[in-house]
Amino acid sequence: MPFFSQVATFEQLWPTIENALEDVFRSGKFSHGQQVGQLETALTHYTGARHVIGVNSGTDALVLLLRACGLRPGDGVLVPAYSFFATASAVVLAGGHPEFVDIDPRTHAMDPAALDAAVTPRSRFVMPVHLFHTMADMAAIGAVARRHGLTVVEDSAEAIGMRRHGVHAGLHGAGGVLSFFPSKTLGALGDAGAVLTDDPQVADTVAALRHHGRTGRTLNDFPAISTESALPGVNSKMDDIQAAVLLAKLTVLEEQIARRAELAAAYTARLRDVPGIVRLPRTTAERPDDRDVHYVYLIETEHRDALVAHLDGQGIGTEVYYPLPLPHQPAFAHLGHRPGAFPHAEAAARRAVALPFHPDLDPGDLDRVCDTIGSFLATTRTTA
Template identity: 40%
Template sequence: MDAAKFLPVLDLSGEVEELRGALLAACGRVLDSNAFILGAEVQAFEAAAADYLGVKHAVGVNSGTDALVLGLRALGIGPGDEVITTGFSFFATAGSIETVGARAVFVDIDADTFNIDPNCIEARITPSTRAIMPVHLYGQAAPMQAIRDIAERHDLKIIEDAAQAFGGEYRGRKLGSIGDVGAFSFYPTKNLGACGDAGLLVTNDDQVAQLARKLRDHGSERKYHHVTLGYNSRLDAIQAAVLQVKMPYIDTWNDARRAAARHYRELLGGIEGLVLPHEADYGRHVYHQYTLRIEDGRRSAVEEVLRAAGIGAVIYYPQTLPQAPVFAERRGAAAPLPVAEQACREVLSLPMHPRLTEEAQERVAMALRAAMCA
């Protein structure tokens, strides 16, 4: 197969080329300043992000994972506590909970949206439960009103894992701004990506923001004055400068993703055994991934056909979180997650990015139709 004809799930080359001049200028500005950690560039990005998301505070950190860890710590969650979360997500969701010494309690997902099913949450609440961590998976909002109602009834905190959903919305509010803490990842493949690792914690709580800023810098209020045990989780100035260049484009890019999703629906509708993504009526899906289901145990065969046709496709995710080896010793005590387990057997993500052409989508659709009709 000619590598030049391969169609990847994500192609960043167009974005880099379009913004090359502005990105180089931003990096040059940082180089000229000789200020590479935190500082003015980070403060400017934090202010712009807070304004865009409609929150009081945005705290730049070095990854989306650390945004979750620091958010949990800033809410006072630690050893002996439990946090209820989805069983179907990237490992950092559960890993962050366990890293602070708390216990991740997994519940099943909604079959249509892949997000946490609020109907499964209350049965898993115990006297040790301190918080709920919903994930806005693939860029689609979790059902936040139902989650907030549960949290209020049981006096629980909410940490939104919005790593895949910058610019997404729930009933007109930006995702990440609805709970007590929101956490974003700017890993290069995200719909708003840096040129390396970067993350953001957002909150409307002054005390949470103040503690998060200490925690990201070894627990210090000022140099050599450490008031708690923290982390080395400072955002690099170059990454903040890169994100400042890109952030003004995020709505345009998300709109392009949504347009591509609509075109996929036109091309792929009506194929037996193919379940297309469902867009909940309460939110604005930003399609970080375009993830569908391949029913009847045919996913592997479909993958092979797509691969032979030079089309990239990825499984996000091949196992549930409690199936990770690190949780093996307590697997027997975990609640069954039949919907999440079925999703792990069926999900497949197709090429999706703002510059995906209709011609490329038609090529994907032709190969996918051939695979499903074989």
């Protein structure tokens, strides 16, 4: 049983995808073309963003967003201590300095109280991450940011469909991003990403930076970008093949989000009373216009590593999110963070594991996962 699969989804959508790919092949425009423009428009309607700019990956989206928002070399960017490596590496690639903040153990997102205490004289940005199924507390984080004069950008790579107070993830500050890595809620056949923003200047700058500094789609459109100084662009255009796939999958996105909610509820019902599980996902939606979206289904147990090995032996795939907190990654060893400095992030890194979870998952497979977890943890508890 794989951790992730989209075979059934692609079988359902293949006629639509095949027609769109034929359009791409006939056009002879394989990058930065008509399909990309159509996807950008479709995503503005879906998210409510005024501007969506397609790029090569979610990581590139973060780098270009930070640069477009005015990050200067050495600026401090406050990020959660528990996230995928790209959250912090994007800061470095954009020229900034990552400053780590502990998480709220209930949501795995940046803790606003810890953020307030972590601000330094060099801090200029705060970049919360919306992990797994729910958004960070953007109201509280926004209040801290205003108090300290910080620019808010969102690592909303996992958060398509998530909303607070009716506002889509990525639109609670200067901008946000989406990742379309294949396993994401809206996934392509390879890497792709996008920047979301309501700021036309940020949008124009990202659009130019993704295309070597050009403001148009031809070799003639090459004026310099004027900010405090010219910003060199990169090659981070989205492929039309990926855009065509994403346009097809966007038509069933709401259906798949609903399926994910059903699977998450089924997992919770089966695992709620299992001894040995420390934490299950919990909703943070408080209003009718709030929405959580389950990207993965994450549990925490003190027996994580043994459980992962047991599930693997039974042919059940899992993913460990994330085995090492960002401050303790070798790339950031020079910052000198000691074990214990980020207790909630360190606990999650030790205990968290994601279970098989995708719209194609069969209910019988879900039952098998839960039965295997329950019997293993019961045996572990008895022999402990």
